[in-house]
Amino acid sequence: MTQPVIEVRNLTKVYAGEGDAEVRALDGLDLTVRQGEYVALMGASGSGKSTLMHIIGCLDRPTSGEYWLAGADTQALNEDELARIRGERIGFVFQAFNLLPRTTALENAALPLVYQGVPAAERAERAAAALERVGLGDRLGHKPNELSGGQKQRVAIARALVQDPAVLLADEPTGNLDSRSTADILNLFDELHAEGRTIMLVTHEDEVGARAERVIWMRDGRIVPREGVAVGGTA
Ligand code: ADP
Ligand code: MG
Numbered sequence: 003m004t005q006p007v008i009e010v011r012n013l014t015k016v017y018a019g020e021g022d023a024e025v026r027a028l029d030g031l032d033l034t035v036r037q038g039e040y041v042a043l044m045g046a047s048g049s050g051k052s053t054l055m056h057i058i059g060c061l062d063r064p065t066s067g068e069y070w071l072a073g074a075d076t077q078a079l080n081e082d083e084l085a086r087i088r089g090e091r092i093g094f095v096f097q098a099f100n101l102l103p104r105t106t107a108l109e110n111a112a113l114p115l116v117y118q119g120v121p122a123a124e125r126a127e128r129a130a131a132a133l134e135r136v137g138l139g140d141r142l143g144h145k146p147n148e149l150s151g152g153q154k155q156r157v158a159i160a161r162a163l164v165q166d167p168a169v170l171l172a173d174e175p176t177g178n179l180d181s182r183s184t185a186d187i188l189n190l191f192d193e194l195h196a197e198g199r200t201i202m203l204v205t206h207e208d209e210v211g212a213r214a215e216r217v218i219w220m221r222d223g224r225i226v227p228r229e230g231v232a233v234g235g236t237a
Contacts, residue, residue, distance in 0.1 A: 004037040006070070007169050007200050008058055013067035015053050015223075027053040028064065029223035035169070035202055040195040042211040043204045045220035051204045054220070055173045058202070060088035072168045089118055093162025095172035099154045101146045101161075107133055108142040111160040118165070132160035136190060152183025159190065170194065172203040176210055188213050 015028040027050045035041055043051050056062040057069060060076060063084075069076045072091055079087060101110045112129035120128070133142055136156040146154055155175060162170055172191075176184040188210060195201055195215075203214070211217045219226050 004039075005073075006034050007037050007039075007072055008033065008035040008202070009068070009070040010034075010054075010058070011068040011070075013054075013057065013069065014065045015050070015057065015062075016065045026223050028057075028067075030067070031224055033218065033225060035200065037168075037200055038195075038198050040191070040201045040213075040215045041203075042214035042217045043202065043220060044206065044211050044217055045226075047206070049220040050223040051220055052173055053223075055094075055171055055202070055204055058169075059092050059094045059171050060084050061094070089114055090165060091168040093159075093165070093167040093170045095155070095158050095162050095170070095175045097174040097177040099146070099151075099158045099178070101154055101157055103146055106143050106145055107138060107149070107157045107160075110146070110157050111164055113161060114165050128164055129160070132164045133157070135163065136160045150183065151179050152186050155179060155183070155187055156190070159187075163194075169200045169202060172201070174204050174206070176205065176207070184210070 010031060010033040013028050013031045014026065017025040017027055019025050031050075031054065043054070045051055053062070057064050058071075060071070071087060074087060076084060076087070102113070108126060108129050111132050112125040115125040115128060130139070130142055133139055136159050138153060138156050138160065141149065141153060146157070149157065176187050179187065191201055191203070192213065201214075203210070205211050219228055
């Protein structure tokens with residue numbers, strides 16, 4: 003067994019709702035993901051998948067519970083430390099790509115390195131290598147509006163890989179793509195997994211989930227043994 007990369011214990015996230023109502027988006031959730039695993043997170047809309055991914059991606063914090071990332075207790079970190087660990091350990095891919103418009107593929111892929119203070123020449127070299135890795139070595143100077151949906155998502159994956167993160171997180175990465183681009187992106191994830199990368203993706207498509215080694219089902223802010231079974235459990 004490899005080392006755990008993600009360890010979540012009794013995690014809750016409560017959002018303030020209208021008036022007195024609160025939403026328990028995560029309701030006491032336990033999860034371990036080990037180095038090199040490829041995991042798909044599935045479940046109905048509103049079951050808490052994105053909330054969990056944002057906490058695992060250090061984009062948000064839980065209301066209570068523990069989250070250990072690569073052995074580090076994220077609860078003990080202040081905002082600057084959390085931002086740094088996010089930059090170093092996490093690559094996040096969004097459904098809507100979230101690329102900067104009017105900015106080349108090279109500059110988009112290099113962006114995380116700007117925040118880390120990496121010198122310009124090294125940024126360009128590493129971003130070009132990441133784009134090469136996702137099959138866009140001939141598109142470095144293209145802007146998002148000059149790229150197809152599948153190519154935009156490849157740029158976003160290159161941006162996520164540029165710092166060689168411990169874990170690649172993707173929230174419905176193929177949700178905006180046609181079937182051919184979806185197949186391309188899934189093949190790329192298979193390759194990255196075969197290279198030893200840890201991947202966790204959210205999907206509501208069975209054929210996407212079937213590509214992962216393990217499917218984790220969520221319902222009402224908990225992990226359940228399989229689709230539609232309303233029993234709390236661990237995975
Ligand atoms: P999923 O990604 O599985 O569709 P989400 O994690 O987006 O689920 O949402 C889980 C629950 O939390 C839903 O009931 C949603 O309405 C609620 N929720 C998500 N984000 C917020 C927020 N920022 N404020 C209030 N409620 C939220
Ligand atoms: Mg979601």
